[in-house]
Amino acid sequence: MATTSTPPGVSRVDLARLTEHWAESPSLRGWFSTVDHKRIGRRYLVTAGVFFVLAGLSALAMRTQLARPEAGLLSPEEYNQLFTMHGTAMIFLFATPMLFGFGNYLVPLMIGARDMAFPRLNAFGYWVFLFAGLFMWASLPFGAAPNNGWFAYAPLSSEQHNPGLHMDVYALGLLFLGISTTAASINFIVTALKLRAPGMSLNRVPLFVWAIVATAFMVIFALPALNLDNAMLFLDRRFDTHFFDPSAGGNVLLWQHLFWIFGHPDVYIIVMPGLGIVSAVLPAFTRRGVVGYPLIVLSIVAIAIISFGVWVHHMFATGLPQLSYSFFSAASTIITIPSGLQIFAWLATMLLGRLVIRVPLLFVVGFIVTFVLGGVTGTMFALTAFDQQVTDTYFVVAHFHYVLIGGAVFPMLAGIYYWLPKITGRMYHEGLGRWAFWLVFAGMHVTFFPMHLYGLFGMPRRVYTYASEPGWGGWNLVSTIGSYVLALGLLLVLVGVVHAVRRGRPAPPDPWGADTLEWATTSPPEPYNFPVLPRVHSLHPVWDERTAESTGEGATADRILSEGRVTLLTSELDARVERPVPMPESTLKPLVLAAALLVLFAALLVAWYPVAAVAAVVVAATIAVWLWPAGPSRTSGVATP
Amino acid sequence: MTTTPPGPRARLTGGVLLWYGVLGGAVAWAVHVVAAWGLDELACAAGSDRVLAMPLGRVVGLAVIVPALVTAGSLAVAALAWRRTARAQATGTQDRAYGRSRMLAVVGVWVNLLFLTIIVLGGVAVLVLPPCQL
Numbered sequence: 001m002a003t004t005s006t007p008p009g010v011s012r013v014d015l016a017r018l019t020e021h022w023a024e025s026p027s028l029r030g031w032f033s034t035v036d037h038k039r040i041g042r043r044y045l046v047t048a049g050v051f052f053v054l055a056g057l058s059a060l061a062m063r064t065q066l067a068r069p070e071a072g073l074l075s076p077e078e079y080n081q082l083f084t085m086h087g088t089a090m091i092f093l094f095a096t097p098m099l100f101g102f103g104n105y106l107v108p109l110m111i112g113a114r115d116m117a118f119p120r121l122n123a124f125g126y127w128v129f130l131f132a133g134l135f136m137w138a139s140l141p142f143g144a145a146p147n148n149g150w151f152a153y154a155p156l157s158s159e160q161h162n163p164g165l166h167m168d169v170y171a172l173g174l175l176f177l178g179i180s181t182t183a184a185s186i187n188f189i190v191t192a193l194k195l196r197a198p199g200m201s202l203n204r205v206p207l208f209v210w211a212i213v214a215t216a217f218m219v220i221f222a223l224p225a226l227n228l229d230n231a232m233l234f235l236d237r238r239f240d241t242h243f244f245d246p247s248a249g250g251n252v253l254l255w256q257h258l259f260w261i262f263g264h265p266d267v268y269i270i271v272m273p274g275l276g277i278v279s280a281v282l283p284a285f286t287r288r289g290v291v292g293y294p295l296i297v298l299s300i301v302a303i304a305i306i307s308f309g310v311w312v313h314h315m316f317a318t319g320l321p322q323l324s325y326s327f328f329s330a331a332s333t334i335i336t337i338p339s340g341l342q343i344f345a346w347l348a349t350m351l352l353g354r355l356v357i358r359v360p361l362l363f364v365v366g367f368i369v370t371f372v373l374g375g376v377t378g379t380m381f382a383l384t385a386f387d388q389q390v391t392d393t394y395f396v397v398a399h400f401h402y403v404l405i406g407g408a409v410f411p412m413l414a415g416i417y418y419w420l421p422k423i424t425g426r427m428y429h430e431g432l433g434r435w436a437f438w439l440v441f442a443g444m445h446v447t448f449f450p451m452h453l454y455g456l457f458g459m460p461r462r463v464y465t466y467a468s469e470p471g472w473g474g475w476n477l478v479s480t481i482g483s484y485v486l487a488l489g490l491l492l493v494l495v496g497v498v499h500a501v502r503r504g505r506p507a508p509p510d511p512w513g514a515d516t517l518e519w520a521t522t523s524p525p526e527p528y529n530f531p532v533l534p535r536v537h538s539l540h541p542v543w544d545e546r547t548a549e550s551t552g553e554g555a556t557a558d559r560i561l562s563e564g565r566v567t568l569l570t571s572e573l574d575a576r577v578e579r580p581v582p583m584p585e586s587t588l589k590p591l592v593l594a595a596a597l598l599v600l601f602a603a604l605l606v607a608w609y610p611v612a613a614v615a616a617v618v619v620a621a622t623i624a625v626w627l628w629p630a631g632p633s634r635t636s637g638v639a640t641p
Numbered sequence: 642m643t644t645t646p647p648g649p650r651a652r653l654t655g656g657v658l659l660w661y662g663v664l665g666g667a668v669a670w671a672v673h674v675v676a677a678w679g680l681d682e683l684a685c686a687a688g689s690d691r692v693l694a695m696p697l698g699r700v701v702g703l704a705v706i707v708p709a710l711v712t713a714g715s716l717a718v719a720a721l722a723w724r725r726t727a728r729a730q731a732t733g734t735q736d737r738a739y740g741r742s743r744m745l746a747v748v749g750v751w752v753n754l755l756f757l758t759i760i761v762l763g764g765v766a767v768l769v770l771p772p773c774q775l
Contacts, residue, residue, distance in 0.1 A: 202741045202744065203740050297744065301752060302752050305752075309759075321681055324681045327763040328678070334755055573741055
């Protein structure tokens with residue numbers, strides 16, 4: 001619940017002006033036209049959560065089918081679509097958007113800014129994400145969902161081997177979604193480099209922000225490879241080009257190279273913000289800063305770069321020269337060092353700090369246990385000979401679920417409990433949260449640990465059923481029981497969130513005694529985030545008296561900025577004040593542009609090319625109107641794009 | 642606390658040289674991976690063991706040695722920046738650019754060590770494996 005008293009350092013008049021400039025109208029139009037990073041961040045979290053539920057229900061259907069040999073709940077065609085949509089949605093429609101939702105909500109607050117650098121681009125990114133997700137999920141009821149696995153290997157994805165719309169939905173859906181991910185990444189980078197509060201030099205940037213920025217850079221460099229791959233796949237399928245057809249001079253391994261040039265960095269794109277959440281949560285529950293801040297920054301930077309040089313370890317069974325494997329084997333081995341560095345830093349933080357056992361910390365501990373187990377099997381894949389033995393078995397399925405649930409879902413759940421008071425202004429129920437943790441933790445390990453075993457026993461992945469003779473039935477039943485326990489735990493998380501929103505007690509600005517700037521403002525924050533933009537004097541600004549004083553009595557007008565809808569521009573390295581910059585107001589243009597793109601991609605899918613051409617014209621016109629130089633802003637007096 | 646400014650040799654706080662110390666090894670390693678892997682895979686796929694009349698093994702060896710030297714240079718620059726900013730901080734300067742540069746130097750030292758290790762480990766394989774062995 002927002003604090004209503006006037007904060008020190010700012011007058012009632014200034015507060016009224018700030019509210020006038022930053023508050024958006026509570027109307028239907030206001031709902032569709034919002035550019036407030038907090039509202040957009042919440043929408044990312046909720047929408048990604050809905051896609052997570054859909055992908056999770058797909059998994060439950062598959063686990064039910066596999067609970068016993070030769071079951072008939074699902075047909076092979078249905079199973080193919082479910083496992084493909086499960087993987088595609090978890091990777092592209094849940095993990096990254098959910099973590100970008102945290103980033104959207106938190107990055108401006110953590111760096112002491114009033115919004116993202118490009119608020120309209122931010123709104124556009126959300127609408128594109130929503131429409132791309134609906135575009136892909138809508139294909140499932142029609143039996144036309146992607147059915148080739150989430151990495152869609154050629155030549156199985158070609159029209160000849162896979163007729164119908166299935167893989168067209170995949171290629172076009174991911175191209176559409178890529179627009180959103182790229183836009184969000186550019187926004188994160190510019191926001192973190194140019195809008196940091198005065199004094200927040202690079203060595204005072206919160207680790208979560210470092211992680212988001214590194215992730216954004218990875219997206220910018222990795223996603224073009226996937227976009228190129230999908231564009232070529234669509235052209236091969238629809239217009240009979242032959243990029244992946246060796247008989248016509250194409251190369252079937254080209255798909256795999258391009259996919260994994262994106263795909264392996266994408267593992268870290270998913271995990272890295274999760275690691276950032278862990279570094280953000282720990283100080284509040286250990287009562288000290290994370291040990292080895294520069295080394296964790298080193299680890300983030302090193303992982304972000306090295307992750308681009310390990311992709312061929314996904315292709316160790318494709319018959320390339322042994323010497324070329326060695327370069328990737330070396331990088332795949334060494335990348336464990338920076339990952340391990342972070343683990344040891346967190347363990348040292350817990351060892352040296354004073355532990356406060358609350359639900360967010362439980363999920364952090366669960367993350368460490370699960371992620372380390374996934375890391376151990378990951379190191380095993382760096383050895384070419386071992387990798388070739390277990391390729392395409394359930395051992396691989398076990399490994400990446402340990403890495404992704406451990407490295408992303410556990411930190412997300414820690415983050416949900418940790419920031420729920422800030423986002424909703426309400427405290428969660430501790431008992432419900434603890435039950436949820438233990439069910440999720442137990443369910444996860446009961447589901448996925450046996451997969452290591454029946455993977456080593458030879459059970460291939462992506463089979464819709466299996467015979468009883470190999471003896472995999474018992475282990476599969478254990479996995480299925482575990483999956484229902486896991487689902488129950490996740491349901492309790494949802495119940496906890498709803499309970500907090502409806503019945504939780506009001507949250508104070510900083511219920512945890514945490515150290516980063518989002519806790520220096522009200523819960524939930526006002527539309528302008530901070531009445532006075534702080535001047536940062538240390539890595540732990542909320543624990544630092546001088547930073548707190550900078551927002552108190554005597555705060556100067558150049559950090560109140562109540563004359564318009566403006567925030568402060570600062571220098572990239574040392575966050576020295578450059579000038580105030582105007583911020584755009586709410587608008588429907590992002591929604592219109594995203595809707596026009598939806599029509600364009602839908603028309604391409606069903607081969608209505610004249611409609612696609614019209615939609616392309618609308619897209620171009622909307623962009624032109626958007627970028628047309630504007631007159632002086634109503635609230636800032638400065639021209640805004 | 643004294644505010645005596647550090648000597649001019651300590652002003653290694655922005656500039657191209659500092660960024661070479663931080664990211665030089667990363668760029669060199671990226672060139673190494675693309676060159677060594679790309680030449681090996683493409684030449685072998687074309688059925689050739691020579692590139693521009695040079696034996697493939699020697700070309701791949703060059704794609705290891707040159708980036709390794711560039712990375713070693715980057716490591717030396719990062720170490721130098723780390724020492725100089727340490728001295729500057731010892732004089733009690735309040736300029737936060739020194740704190741930021743020192744952190745970047747620490748990151749540079751460790752990250753260059755990692756990249757040098759990767760390049761050397763990949764390079765060992767050049768000595769052991771024939772270029773086109775499947």
